Structure formats: structure tokens, C-alpha cells
Amino acid sequence: MSTLSTVDESALPAARTNDDFGGKSGGRAFCDQAARVVMWVAFVVALIPLVWILGATLLKGGHMLLDIDWWTKSQSGITARREGGGAVHAIQGTLIQALVTALISVPIGVLTAVYLVEYGRGRLAKAVSFMVDILTGIPSIVAALFIYAMWVTTFGLQRLPIAVCLALTMLMIPTVVRSTEEMLKLVPNELREASYALGVPKWKTILRIVIPTSFSGIITGILLGLARVMGETAPLIILGPYTAVIATNLFDGLMPTLPTMIYQNYTENLQPAIDRTWGAALTLILIIFVLNIAGRLIGRFSKVKN
Template sequence: MSTLTNVDESSLPATRVDDNFGGKSGARAFKDQLARGLMWAAFIVALIPLIWILGATLVKGGQTVLDPSWWTNSQAGITSRREGGGAVHAIQGTLIQAGVTALISVPIGVLTAIYLVEYGRGRLARTVSFMVDILTGIPSIVAALFIYALWVVTFGFQRVGFAVCLALTMLMIPTVVRSTEEMLKLVPNELREASYALGVPKWKTIMKIVIPTSFSGIVTGVLLGLARVMGETAPLIILGPYTAVIATNLFDGLMPTLPSMIFQTYGESLPAAVNRTWGAALTLILLVFLLNIAGRFIGRFSKVRN
């Protein structure tokens, strides 16, 4: 048997635990601070143009937007040299087109994402994913020209607001698909497996477990898509020319929107028209902001609670 020897612990060299496990060397601490500083610098650089754009729009368009007639009147009978008039016609047109575009894009985008995440396997899934990637990179003017060739040249229809919605749908679908796809992937597989273990069919698991769990993220993706298409101008110029009067019929005549109003009034280069341009720009920013607030509200109160 070996003999145990008592050793005086005080004679052993002192070793700090953090030297081997928790401590930071000088180089690591420097790299950490450097990365932190670069992150904040990048954040500030990205924030500067945003603040500048918002500030300039508020200063130059705030007075126009604060006029009550801006929200109640159209530009009917208002010349480029005359102050006054409102943007109610353009606001209505923007909301109508955005709503119809969302009605078409959201079901297609969400169902496509569900297929890719929950069912998609093999060549068909790869083809669908590849086509979504192609749509993501298509410029808005290309989508507008495609719908123009199909709607006007091939079928012989007139340039109307619904044709604009079709072009905007091509731009919104890939955003909804990719954002929804990422949110569905974040749902833990344990939730699906627990549901399957209880004998719940796959389609009901998707409807009752997967979608409600990721609903707030899906709403955010939809709002990102809406924010993109609401500011597009090329499809409006090519497929839906501007009019200064109220027009809400997507299948008859011209269709006013805020982007087309900005494009039309800014080209006139007169003080009254420029003021209306900044007012329309600020109105569009406010609409997108309200949409995001509504989306956050819906997402917060629709989360699955334990």
C-alpha cells in the first residue's frame, strides 16, 4: 500500500481559477473592445442618413401635413402654381393598391414558405426555392415591364390600378416567402414532435402549433413587404398613371398614389408643387410607420402563451 504524505497546502503556488477559465488576456480584451467600438460606429453611420432623411422630411413637409385640408381634399382644380389641396386621393389609392397586393401576395407567400419548410423535398422544392431567389433580385421596373407586356400588349387591356397590383405582387411575394420561411424554421422541432406523439395530423400541427408560434414574425415579414411595395414608383409610372382626382376603381381609368404624386409634383419644380411633394413623402413615411406599429401590436397580443 502506498503511503499518504501530508502536504502543506500553503506551500503550493497560488493559482487563480480565472487564469485558466474565466479570465481575459490583454489581447482578447482589446479585440472585444475593438469589435464593440466597430459595432457602435457602424450603427451610428447607418443612423446618420436615416435621421437626416426624417429630419429633412419633417421640416419641409410638416407644415403641409399639419393642414387639415391635406387629409380631406384632393388636388382637383389645383394648379402647380397654387397652394392648397390635399392628398386624400393619393392616400386612398395607396391603401387600396397595398391592400389588394397583400391579399394576393400573403396567401401565396405563406403557403409557399410552409411547403418549403414542412413538405418540400427533392427537385420541386429546389426549383421553387430557386424561383423565389430569382424574384428577390428582380428590379421593380422589370416586373412592371413584364406585367405591361402581359396585360397590355398580349391581352389588350388598359393600364389600370389592378395591373399595378400584379407587378407589386411579384415584388412582395419573395419577401413574404423568405421571412416566413425563416420564422417557421425557428419553431422548435420538439413542439412538432410532441404534437405528432399525441396523434395530431401534420396539417393540424402546422395550423395550431407552428403558425401561431411564428405568427408575430410572419406579420413582421408581411409588413416589410408592404413597406417595400408602397414606395415603389416604376410600376405606377408604367401601369397606373397619376390623376389629381379621387379614383378608387382598380379596373377603370387612372389611379392616384403617393409615390406617383411625388413623382408628378416634384417634376414641376415650383414652390407650391415642391411643398406638396415633401408633404406626400412625409405622409407615406407616416403610413409605413403606422403599419409597423399595428404589426407590433398584433404580434404582441397574438403570441402563443404557456
């Protein structure tokens, strides 16, 4: 008959506490909670100006957007003291200039980023990267004055909307280059190496693997660039002053935009004009918001499926 042996409990190792297994001590828990509070406070402080701006713009300009004339009529024949009219001329001008600017900037910016990430080596790549850094820090008025000096002073041409697009292109290209470059760097090298191992040429790997994988990020960068140039005012004032009528020809006369409409009506300092200022500002915010939503949808449905 077997007997159960007793175990000396004093010989067993002492029970480990939470601290031995990496649990939080009192001091670490306090630091963690303090960091959490600081982050939330910083978030709220950063959110206050955004909510304030959006709220003020909505309260002061929302009633303008509820009028059907705002979306169907221009300001032709409307004086600063007279209420009425719309912003269709400025909306069309803003969208046309943004589209043309994007058509010029996006191919140049994306191809430059592809070169820097996939091919760029040596002094040429460093020079290109350095020039992109310089363009990133150039103020909008400097870009406008450069195009004015080249377009008007040197070549003797008139101030035209296409010159505005050239100035905006200088501002959009560095944003597209840097954002696209960062997205391309996030693509795992294993994907490239697997493609090369199957005998796929480098250019086809970039076209079929690298760019589709980072497409959503590239779209986000393009929209950031568009959001910047659509809100610029200095190039528009210098190269394309405001007009109150509908104008869609980039190579003839002036072309109205929402930023110049805001500037023009604000300088009038009369209540009807001030109302149009807030309405144009809210319209510009809504356009940029719609573009961002569209970009997110495009990026979501264009991701490479596993």
C-alpha cells in the same frame, strides 16, 4: 490533550489568477473594447443617413401635414403654381392598392413557405425555391414591363390600377415567402413531434402549432413586403399614371398614389409643388411607420401562451 498541527504553506497549490479562470488578459480586454468601439461607430454611421432623411422630410414637409385640408381634400383643380389642396386621393389610392396586393400575395407567399418547409422535397421544391430567388432579384421596372406586355400588348387591355397590383404582387410574394420560411424554420421540431405523438394530423399541427408560434415573425415579413411595394414608383408610372382626383375603382380609369404624387409634383419644379412633394413623402413614411407599429402589436398579442 490534542495539538494543532501546523500546515506547510509551501505545500499548498499556488493561488490562481483571473487568467487561469478565464479572466481577460490585457490583450483580450483591448480587443474586446476595440470591437465595441467599432460596432458603435458602425451603428452611428448607419444611423446618420436615416436621421438625415427623416429630419429633412419632417422639416420640409411637416407643415403640410398640419393643414386639415391635406387630409380631407384632393388636388382637383390645383395647378403647380397654386398652393393648397390635399393628399386624400393619393392616400386612398395607396392604401387600396396595398390592401389588394396583400390579399393576393399573402396567401400565396405563406402557403408557398409552408410547402417548402413542411412538405417540399425533391426537384419540385428546388424549382420553387429557385424561382422565388429569381423573383427576389427582379427590379420593379422589369415586373412592370412584364405585366404591361401581358396586360396591354398581349390582351389589349387598358392600363388599370388592378394591373399595378399584379406587378406589385410579383415584388411582394418573394419577400413574404422568404421571411415566412425563415420563421417556420425557427419553430422547434420538438413541438411538431409532440403534436404528432398525440395523434394530431400534420395539417392541423401546422395550422394550430407551427403558424401560431411563428405568427409575429410572419406578420413582420408581410409588413416588410408592404413597405417595399408601397414605396415603388416604376410599376405605377408604367401601369397607373397619376391623376389629381379621388379614384377608388381598380377596374376603371387611373388611381392616384403617394409615390406618383411625389413624382408628378417633383417634375413641376415649382415651390408649391415641391412642398407637396415633401408632404407626400412624409405621409408615406408615417403610413409605413403606423403599419409597423400595428404589426408589432398584433404579433405581441397573438403569441402562443405557455
